[in-house]
Amino acid sequence: MSNDNYPEITIKAVFLGIILSMVLAGANAYLGLFAGMTVSASIPAAVISMGILSLFKKSNILENNIVQTAASAGESLAAGVIFTIPALVLLGYWETFDYLEVAKIAAIGGVIGVLFTVPLRRALIITANLKYPEGVATAEVLKAGNAAKEGEKEDGTGGLVTIGITSLAGGIMKVCQQGFGMWSSEMAGASVIGKSIFGLGTDLSPALISVGYIVGRNIGILVVGGGLISWLFAIPIYSAIVGFEGNTLDAAWDIWNSKIRYLGVGAMVVGGVWSLIKLFKPLIEGIKASINAVKNQDSNKDIPLEERDMPINYVGIALIALLVPVFLLYLDIIGSVGIAALLAIVMMVFGFLFSAVAAYMAGVVGSSNNPVSGVTIATILFTSLFLLALLGTGSGVGAASAIMVGAVVCCAAAIGGDNLQDLKSGHILGATPWKQQIMQIIGTL
Incomplete structure (x- = not known):
């Protein structure tokens, strides 16, 4: 499906995406701290954006997709924060939550997660053709709403009626279970x-x-x-x-x-x-294709819009630049330049590995069921062994350092899985990948 003539990144889409990103991040943070689990906000964001953008004369399906892309980044990042940062308070390293430190960790991890998954799009979405259930569902919701808007009653209205009936049924079931206690869930x-x-x-x-x-x-x-x-x-x-x-x-x-x-x-x-x-071979082929696209700027014009990723040279430069704030983050905790540099490298290695694992798992079981906590546990275990060898058992900052590495990796993994879900939705709708990747970064920040 191609929508070459539709504008994607517009002022109203960016503004609405930022607002929804903050709102859904807060809602998901509360849900995660209260219930111990978070859910994907792509579909709620898509439905809300459809309702708001329908008030404008000029709006389209790709604008809706851009809005939900930015909005879902906020809720994913919230999951990365709430599953790790409270441990610093429980360990006694922090007396209270430091807003600037939390924002710094979330921003670094989120941007790294987006960048690491850029070369994975072709390998996981096209070559492996993973399901990415929330991405497919989001695309279907947007198509149903767009069809209804354009007057295609048979397809659009029918899809919206189905969504409405199933939402009502799910709501009634929840009210009966938890509200009236008619039966236990x-x-x-x-x-x-x-x-x-x-x-x-x-x-x-x-x-x-x-x-x-x-x-x-x-x-x-x-x-x-x-x-x-x-x-x-x-x-x-x-x-x-x-x-x-x-x-x-x-x-x-x-x-x-x-x-x-x-x-x-x-x-x-x-x-x-x-x-x-x-998937190593398809991944390398995807990276080579991105490099060739940079070398041959003129031939890049022949690549369909829906296949254009963020240029791989920009991705590489950004990742190298991000080593500096990562290094400073760990230097502030550990106090050793050498160990902080090693931790920055370890974080980048684990960040790529587990962002890729999370992206793959999101394609299999969905973002809501993506075991990001398992990724975080694995990271903290490996990092703890590494720090134990370097610092010994008497260090007072080893545990906090391991948590910090796990926090950045957890944020990267959470965003990595969400990024591929959104790119799957965009792939179905004919959106431009690099524009979605930019909006993921905006939603993260």
């Missing part, structure tokens, strides 16, 4: 057989039902399979060997939370790295 139980704990449960959520519909049967089976392996095999084996205390269900959850979930973290990291190895 969660059911879980555990029992002891021999020396082992066996547990099982379910969580009935309209949001998860819709995500499952989008990602399809195969991915759904893998997710369920991982849960069954954890609760019917891993937890029973661990509890039989180590033992447990207290309430059976509480003990099962404690074992899962403190031990078994790291199996998933390891599987995710290994699977993500293996996927990157398989």
